[in-house]
Amino acid sequence: MTVDYRRTTLELxxxxxxxxxxxxxxxxGQARRLMELGVVPGAVVRVVSNSAGPVxxxxxxxxxxxxxxxxxxxxxxxxxx
Amino acid sequence: MTRLAREHAxxxxxxxxxxxxGRRRVRxxxxxxxxxxxxxxxxxxxxxxxxxxxxxxxTIDRYxxxxxxxxxxxxxxxxxxxxxxxxxxxEEVIARDFIVHEKPDVVVVVVNAxxxxxxxxxxxxxxxxxxxxxxxxxxxxxxxRRGLHVLLDRMSRALGVPVVxxxxxxxEGLHELIESVLAVASGAARTQRLRLNYGGLAHYxxxxxxxxxxxAALRDYPPDWAAVRLLEGDSELEKVLAEACPELLEKARxxxxxxxxxxxxxxxxxxxxxxxxxxxxxLRSCVVYSGVARKSTxxxxxxxxxxxxxxxxxxxxTLMSVVVVAFAINTGFPLVQILEALGxxxxxxxxxxxxxSGLVNAALSGLADITASTLSARGVSPLxxxxxxxxxxxxxxxxxxxxPLIFLVFIFFGFLEDTGVMARIxxxxxxxxxxVRLSGKALLPLALGxxxxxxxxxxxxxxxxxxxxxxxxxVAPLIPCQARLVILLALATALFSSAAAALTALILVYLVxxxxxxxxxxxxxxxxxxxxxxxxxxxxxxPYHVPSIRVIWWYAVDNALHFLKKAxxxxxxxxxxxxxxxxxxxxxxxxxxxNSFAYIVGSAVAPLLAPIGLGRWExxxxxxxxxxxxxxVLATLIIATSSTSAAEALSRLALSPSQALTLMVFxxxxxxxxxxxxxxxxxxxxxxxxxxxxxxxxxxxxxxSLVTYIVCQAIPVV
Numbered sequence: 001m002t003v004d005y006r007r008t009t010l011e012l013x014x015x016x017x018x019x020x021x022x023x024x025x026x027x028x029g030q031a032r033r034l035m036e037l038g039v040v041p042g043a044v045v046r047v048v049s050n051s052a053g054p055v056x057x058x059x060x061x062x063x064x065x066x067x068x069x070x071x072x073x074x075x076x077x078x079x080x081x
Numbered sequence: 082m083t084r085l086a087r088e089h090a091x092x093x094x095x096x097x098x099x100x101x102x103g104r105r106r107v108r109x110x111x112x113x114x115x116x117x118x119x120x121x122x123x124x125x126x127x128x129x130x131x132x133x134x135x136x137x138x139x140t141i142d143r144y145x146x147x148x149x150x151x152x153x154x155x156x157x158x159x160x161x162x163x164x165x166x167x168x169x170x171x172e173e174v175i176a177r178d179f180i181v182h183e184k185p186d187v188v189v190v191v192v193n194a195x196x197x198x199x200x201x202x203x204x205x206x207x208x209x210x211x212x213x214x215x216x217x218x219x220x221x222x223x224x225x226r227r228g229l230h231v232l233l234d235r236m237s238r239a240l241g242v243p244v245v246x247x248x249x250x251x252x253e254g255l256h257e258l259i260e261s262v263l264a265v266a267s268g269a270a271r272t273q274r275l276r277l278n279y280g281g282l283a284h285y286x287x288x289x290x291x292x293x294x295x296x297a298a299l300r301d302y303p304p305d306w307a308a309v310r311l312l313e314g315d316s317e318l319e320k321v322l323a324e325a326c327p328e329l330l331e332k333a334r335x336x337x338x339x340x341x342x343x344x345x346x347x348x349x350x351x352x353x354x355x356x357x358x359x360x361x362x363x364l365r366s367c368v369v370y371s372g373v374a375r376k377s378t379x380x381x382x383x384x385x386x387x388x389x390x391x392x393x394x395x396x397x398x399t400l401m402s403v404v405v406v407a408f409a410i411n412t413g414f415p416l417v418q419i420l421e422a423l424g425x426x427x428x429x430x431x432x433x434x435x436x437x438s439g440l441v442n443a444a445l446s447g448l449a450d451i452t453a454s455t456l457s458a459r460g461v462s463p464l465x466x467x468x469x470x471x472x473x474x475x476x477x478x479x480x481x482x483x484x485p486l487i488f489l490v491f492i493f494f495g496f497l498e499d500t501g502v503m504a505r506i507x508x509x510x511x512x513x514x515x516x517v518r519l520s521g522k523a524l525l526p527l528a529l530g531x532x533x534x535x536x537x538x539x540x541x542x543x544x545x546x547x548x549x550x551x552x553x554x555x556v557a558p559l560i561p562c563q564a565r566l567v568i569l570l571a572l573a574t575a576l577f578s579s580a581a582a583a584l585t586a587l588i589l590v591y592l593v594x595x596x597x598x599x600x601x602x603x604x605x606x607x608x609x610x611x612x613x614x615x616x617x618x619x620x621x622x623x624p625y626h627v628p629s630i631r632v633i634w635w636y637a638v639d640n641a642l643h644f645l646k647k648a649x650x651x652x653x654x655x656x657x658x659x660x661x662x663x664x665x666x667x668x669x670x671x672x673x674x675x676n677s678f679a680y681i682v683g684s685a686v687a688p689l690l691a692p693i694g695l696g697r698w699e700x701x702x703x704x705x706x707x708x709x710x711x712x713x714v715l716a717t718l719i720i721a722t723s724s725t726s727a728a729e730a731l732s733r734l735a736l737s738p739s740q741a742l743t744l745m746v747f748x749x750x751x752x753x754x755x756x757x758x759x760x761x762x763x764x765x766x767x768x769x770x771x772x773x774x775x776x777x778x779x780x781x782x783x784x785x786s787l788v789t790y791i792v793c794q795a796i797p798v799v
Contacts, residue, residue: 029170030619037621042354043357049387054620056508061198062198064619067619070619
């Protein structure tokens with residue numbers, strides 16, 4: 001079995017990196033809202049900032065801020081540092 | 082696509098456009114995601130011919146309007162702004178039910194050319210649900226400035242409906258939009274419902290679709306659409322099935338479980354992925370970029386607002402400057418106080434006279450004087466004069482006194498919203514608000530509360546969950562509004578000889594109020610279900626842009642009208658009742674409050690206030706009258722003690738510093754004023770909840786005042 005070291009959660013994704021959404025491990029209205037905003041498995045998004053507060057990502061030309069709790073549930077793989 | 086021919090009543094479109102009074106009428110629904118400029122488009126299209134109503138059984142306003150185009154009357158309904166039609170929120174249920182059950186002649190979906198990726202999702206959902214659709218791509222001018230060009234014809238072919246580029250603010254493309262709407266309504270432009278290829282999910286949807294035909298309750302919904310929706314776990318459709326065809330509900334759930342097992346993924350996710358794949362393909366072929374978009378200002382602002390260290394201070398500074406400017410326009414605070422401190426008291430008076438509330442008060446008291454002298458010249462009884470000038474005019478005045486401030490607060494709120502700064506403030510303050518289990522979005526309505534609690538409660542509508550809306554509404558009245566700032570200033574300056582002591586007392590009371598708000602939030606979060614719910618932040622950060630004065634104006638006018646309509650009557654009646662309490666007594670009309678029912682109430686309440694050191698009928702009476710508007714506390718205190726100024730009233734009461742501080746705390750926290758109460762009741766319409774709202778603030782005010790009193794007495798310095 002190979003371990004993909006690039007796989008992490010959005011909460012831990014480095015700022016400035018491009019990540020591909022792998023899975024959203026959350027079942028709630030907010031998780032569905034994420035999908036409706038285009039954060040679906042397979043989508044590539046850019047992490048704009050990720051420090052203490054919410055994680056800010058850019059999908060296409062749209063920007064979203066995602067709370068850390070929710071970001072923890074989003075599994076991503078880093079495509080480009 | 083082969084089955085499209087039998088779809089929908091759209092095959093006889095001419096019959097749908099109604100003939101009424103010889104003129105053709107076309108019913109148009111306006112749908113769109115938040116931030117696409119849908120309300121702007123609505124306002125530009127209908128102008129003054131608009132009416133505000135209610136969605137049946139809902140607390141959300143329903144905007145309708147009319148416009149005439151070459152003899153055809155278009156009746157527009159502005160659906161609530163939603164990101165999707167999943168029926169997850171009240172707004173989504175309203176929008177979806179309207180399209181499904183009312184079957185408008187045309188649905189216009191507004192999307193934002195600047196952020197097509199996210200706003201197209203709703204358009205796609207409408208296109209999948211309905212056939213007579215026109216897509217309006219708004220903000221074409223802003224997109225062009227960013228080097229973004231939308232190939233409208235190509236998009237129109239891909240979607241199967243007319244696609245029109247508009248700029249609602251500049252009034253561009255509106256003629257073409259209306260022509261397209263009429264063409265679709267009359268059947269001249271043939272449109273079709275969009276069918277997506279759901280891949281593996283399609284098989285399960287087709288199986289379920291066959292079964293759904295048996296349920297008559299679903300006949301308004303396209304069966305293939307309903308099938309996919311049920312696989313996704315649509316709670317509204319499940320509710321319909323549970324009532325009408327329970328055996329099908331079980332079948333639908335089985336199908337979902339099977340699909341999830343066999344496809345190895347949640348159907349909801351697969352469906353959303355399919356839609357997004359379609360949108361990215363659509364945009365790849367229909368959007369052309371030329372040149373590089375200039376983002377430097379946005380990047381810089383985002384660097385500040387989203388930074389770890391500067392974010393929160395920047396957000397709070399922005400909010401506080403807005404609040405202070407609103408204060409200054411409304412009552413002159415802190416300008417008046419600064420001028421007084423510098424010894425320019427005449428200048429301070431002048432400034433105060435020309436503030437918004439100064440002007441309104443002057444107008445109202447002028448009107449009351451004229452009415453009183455006219456009536457007494459005609460020999461009208463004092464009871465009637467008092468009823469007209471103090472009761473009725475007072476009641477109207479209570480509403481009018483709030484209106485400018487509410488309007489002003491919404492102007493500033495609209496400014497923050499329209500520039501895109503608001504979303505950043507929510508993000509920057511999220512970590513702070515999370516400590517009391519609210520999301521960053523909740524800071525905005527609560528900050529409005531510093532100006533006035535009414536817009537604060539109205540503003541809680543922006544919060545994502547019902548629980549958060551309720552918690553924030555409960556807490557809002559604890560935020561000292563400007564009316565209370567006026568009382569606190571007067572009390573503090575009258576009670577403490579040195580300016581430093583007065584300022585300390587003022588700040589102390591604000592801190593106590595914020596602490597109380599924090600405590601109540603924590604308690605409510607534990608009491609109101611669902612208890613384990615943690616607010617998750619998910620905020621779209623729209624691109625910054627120069628605000629439009631018209632958009633902000635409409636926003637403020639709509640909200641001020643909403644307040645007038647929803648709370649006006651309640652405020653009027655309650656202030657009339659308070660007038661009766663103050664001016665009527667066992668012997669009928671009374672000149673002096675000491676013979677009034679209010680005195681009886683005040684004397685009865687006074688012993689209750691004794692444990693917190695405020696057991697005086699004058700104070701009790703002042704607090705009772707403060708229910709109309711908190712400013713009245715001071716006025717009544719002056720009248721009841723037969724004094725001419727706040728300082729004199731307080732010296733006659735001979736309050737000790739600890740009693741005075743307790744009075745400041747209690748007057749700040751007790752009982753939401755009647756405008757706030759009316760707004761709360763209009764928002765939730767549950768009498769028990771309104772009672773709980775009152776009880777919570779009274780209990781909390783009492784408890785905290787008691788603590789304040791005991792602590793103050795224990796410290797010898799105070």
